[in-house]
Amino acid sequence: MAQVFYPSANTIARVTLMSLPIAIIVIVIAVRTASESDYVTGVNFAVDQPVEFSHEHHVAGLGIDCRYCHTSVEDSPFAGIPPTETCMTCHSQIWSDAPMLQPVRTSWETGQPLRWNRVHDLPDFAFFDHSIHIARGVGCVTCHGRVDQMPLMWKSQTLFMQWCLDCHRDPYPHIRPREAVFDMNWTPADNPEAQVALQAAHANIRTEGLTNCSACHR
Amino acid sequence: MSPRTCARLILALVTLIAAGCRDMYEQPKGDPLESSSLFDNGMLARPLVEGVVPRGALRDHSPYYTGRDQNQLVVQAPVPVTHDLLKRGQERYNIFCAPCHNQNGDGQGMIVLRGFKMPPSFHDERMRAVPDGHIFDVITHGFGTMYPYAQRVPVADRWAIVAYIRALQLSQHATLDDVPPQVRQELIQRQNESVPPADSPLPSQFPPVEEVRDE
Ligand code: HEC
Ligand code: HEC
Ligand code: HEC
Ligand code: HEC
Ligand code: HEC
Ligand code: HEC
Numbered sequence: 001m002a003q004v005f006y007p008s009a010n011t012i013a014r015v016t017l018m019s020l021p022i023a024i025i026v027i028v029i030a031v032r033t034a035s036e037s038d039y040v041t042g043v044n045f046a047v048d049q050p051v052e053f054s055h056e057h058h059v060a061g062l063g064i065d066c067r068y069c070h071t072s073v074e075d076s077p078f079a080g081i082p083p084t085e086t087c088m089t090c091h092s093q094i095w096s097d098a099p100m101l102q103p104v105r106t107s108w109e110t111g112q113p114l115r116w117n118r119v120h121d122l123p124d125f126a127f128f129d130h131s132i133h134i135a136r137g138v139g140c141v142t143c144h145g146r147v148d149q150m151p152l153m154w155k156s157q158t159l160f161m162q163w164c165l166d167c168h169r170d171p172y173p174h175i176r177p178r179e180a181v182f183d184m185n186w187t188p189a190d191n192p193e194a195q196v197a198l199q200a201a202h203a204n205i206r207t208e209g210l211t212n213c214s215a216c217h218r
Numbered sequence: 219m220s221p222r223t224c225a226r227l228i229l230a231l232v233t234l235i236a237a238g239c240r241d242m243y244e245q246p247k248g249d250p251l252e253s254s255s256l257f258d259n260g261m262l263a264r265p266l267v268e269g270v271v272p273r274g275a276l277r278d279h280s281p282y283y284t285g286r287d288q289n290q291l292v293v294q295a296p297v298p299v300t301h302d303l304l305k306r307g308q309e310r311y312n313i314f315c316a317p318c319h320n321q322n323g324d325g326q327g328m329i330v331l332r333g334f335k336m337p338p339s340f341h342d343e344r345m346r347a348v349p350d351g352h353i354f355d356v357i358t359h360g361f362g363t364m365y366p367y368a369q370r371v372p373v374a375d376r377w378a379i380v381a382y383i384r385a386l387q388l389s390q391h392a393t394l395d396d397v398p399p400q401v402r403q404e405l406i407q408r409q410n411e412s413v414p415p416a417d418s419p420l421p422s423q424f425p426p427v428e429e430v431r432d433e
Contacts, residue, residue, distance in 0.1 A: 062317065062328050062329065062332070063317070063328055064317055065312070065313040067313045068313055068314060068317065068370075071369075071370045078250040078251075080250075081251055083369075085365065085369070086370075088365065089364075089365040090317075090329055090334065092363070092365070093333065093334050093335060093363060094329065094332060094333055094334055111259060112259055112260060113259060113260065113261055115253060115260070123242065123243040123244075124242065124243060124244060124245040124247065124249075125242045125243070125245070
């Protein structure tokens with residue numbers, strides 16, 4: 001009977017066995033990298049919208065405050081997406097024939113709300129509240145990035161639990177005075193007056209309980 | 219393999235698959251503004267029934283809620299004007315009104331420069347003479363091409379804005395004598411240092427009085 005295994009099979013078996021752990025490590029690393037890649041988490045990917053609404057244009061170009069549109073951000077968990085009426089306060093006269101804005105006008109005439117696609121969406125088992133973050137001086141830009149440079153909205157953070165916790169363990173470096181929360185360009189000034197304001201903002205923070213599971217999973 | 223082990227294996231497999239379903243990520247509950255195929259307008263949240271009054275939100279017909287007293291617009295805001303009220307008014311004015319009426323109230327805001335109808339300046343004679351109730355009424359019900367802002371500006375903030383507009387009007391018609399002596403010196407000094415811009419649309423005998431700034 002002919003040989004089933006040639007002597008070289010020994011080498012092949014050894015190499016295979018030895019490379020097995022390496023293969024496993026490579027696969028684990030690849031899966032981790034892939035699951036944290038921007039492609040999977042959606043970070044830095046602009047989301048298509050029914051109307052090409054540009055924050056760059058409205059915020060940086062026209063200087064409109066976030067709260068003109070996201071009115072409830074200061075006093076409720078939900079920041080709020082503007083109803084069609086808010087667009088119409090200006091677009092009843094401005095670009096009132098532009099085809100680009102046809103969905104807005106149709107929505108206004110028919111009463112059917114516009115269907116914006118969500119960009120940030122936490123899983124339903126995690127609780128998030130805008131109002132407390134705003135009240136304690138976490139800027140929009142800290143969590144949402146340079147919104148004033150986004151022609152279409154994208155996520156600038158993963159919103160992973162690890163990301164929330166990194167800040168909740170030590171929020172102080174991310175805190176600014178309450179008035180600077182909506183300012184996209186704010187950097188801590190070096191004069192004594194600004195330092196006092198910053199100290200006062202820090203003094204508001206309560207860190208105990210911030211990393212308890214029940215703070216966010218309630 | 220006995221049928222028992224087989225069943226156990228299948229059960230374990232099903233549990234594993236179910237665990238991977240992540241059905242806690244999308245729970246059968248409604249988020250704010252979520253869509254739903256259940257209703258005509260595609261929204262899950264239902265609008266309030268006409269005339270419904272939420273607990274603790276009863277609005278009587280007092281001047282505070284209507285800006286009117288026996289159908290007459292109130293001349294003076296029915297709230298005490300404090301520094302805090304003015305600061306709140308300034309903040310809200312700059313958010314909701316300044317895009318059109320401009321930060322100084324002259325009606326040359328950014329949206330007007332881009333083609334919106336130009337509103338009257340708050341500093342002309344007529345606007346200086348209107349009763350406080352009129353401004354309140356315009357915010358609540360809109361005026362001509364201006365949409366109402368009642369949805370976004372609650373009653374307390376409307377009075378704060380009214381008070382702030384009054385302060386703006388005062389600031390553009392103030393004389394040096396209206397300024398407290400300590401600040402007066404500083405103003406004179408500043409005026410000597412800086413020449414006001416030539417195309418300034420405002421009467422500029424004096425630099426604008428220091429705004430109530432919180433930035
Ligand atoms: C003129 C109105 C307007 C202004 C002003 C405005 N936004 Fe928005 N914003 C919108 C609309 C409409 C959407 C929904 C469409 C989209 O996602 O682009 C939105 C979406 C967003 C989202 C994403 C929501 C999601 O789906 O997760 C964020 C974050 C946001 N805005 C932040 C800001 C910040 C920060 C500012 C101030 C610097 C601001 N916006 C100013 C109208 C506005
Ligand atoms: C405070 C006034 C104001 C509000 C509110 C507003 N816009 Fe605009 N919008 C403008 C102006 C002004 C322009 C551009 C004019 C210019 O630059 O010539 C514009 C331009 C646009 C354009 C043209 C594309 C672009 O960005 O250049 C789109 C689309 C648009 N707006 C959508 C919206 C939508 C949707 C809303 C409601 C969420 C909205 N706007 C709310 C003032 C406003
Ligand atoms: C601490 C981080 C943080 C800060 C600060 C923050 N946001 Fe958000 N924002 C989030 C998260 C997380 C979500 C997703 C919430 C969800 O899915 O329930 C979100 C969602 C939104 C949305 C979508 C609607 C909603 O509420 O789900 C808008 C609009 C928005 N943010 C605007 C703003 C504006 C404007 C500011 C500044 C005033 C701001 N955010 C500050 C973290 C933040
Ligand atoms: C950049 C810093 C920062 C980030 C990022 C951040 N937070 Fe916070 N969070 C804070 C601060 C500061 C407070 C207020 C602490 C206090 O009460 O003084 C807070 C408070 C909260 C509270 C209220 C806690 C309580 O006991 O009432 C919740 C809930 C919360 N955060 C959820 C989240 C979630 C969920 C995320 C991630 C999606 C997140 N936060 C990301 C800074 C942050
Ligand atoms: C600061 C807020 C915060 C705190 C505190 C927190 N979590 Fe989370 N957690 C989150 C958020 C946000 C997510 C969703 C992340 C995502 O998008 O997958 C999450 C997700 C999870 C998940 C699901 C993970 C996954 O990959 O599906 C588990 C399990 C979890 N948290 C357990 C815990 C436990 C246990 C604690 C206490 C030790 C805790 N969390 C404390 C915010 C928090
Ligand atoms: C989108 C632009 C816009 C915004 C924002 C806006 N207005 Fe106006 N406003 C106008 C225009 C245009 C007129 C002139 C209307 C007309 O004559 O048809 C006007 C008129 C007025 C008048 C004068 C009415 C009269 O007697 O002639 C008052 C008072 C007023 N606005 C107050 C406010 C206040 C307070 C706010 C903020 C809460 C505000 N407006 C926000 C555009 C705007």
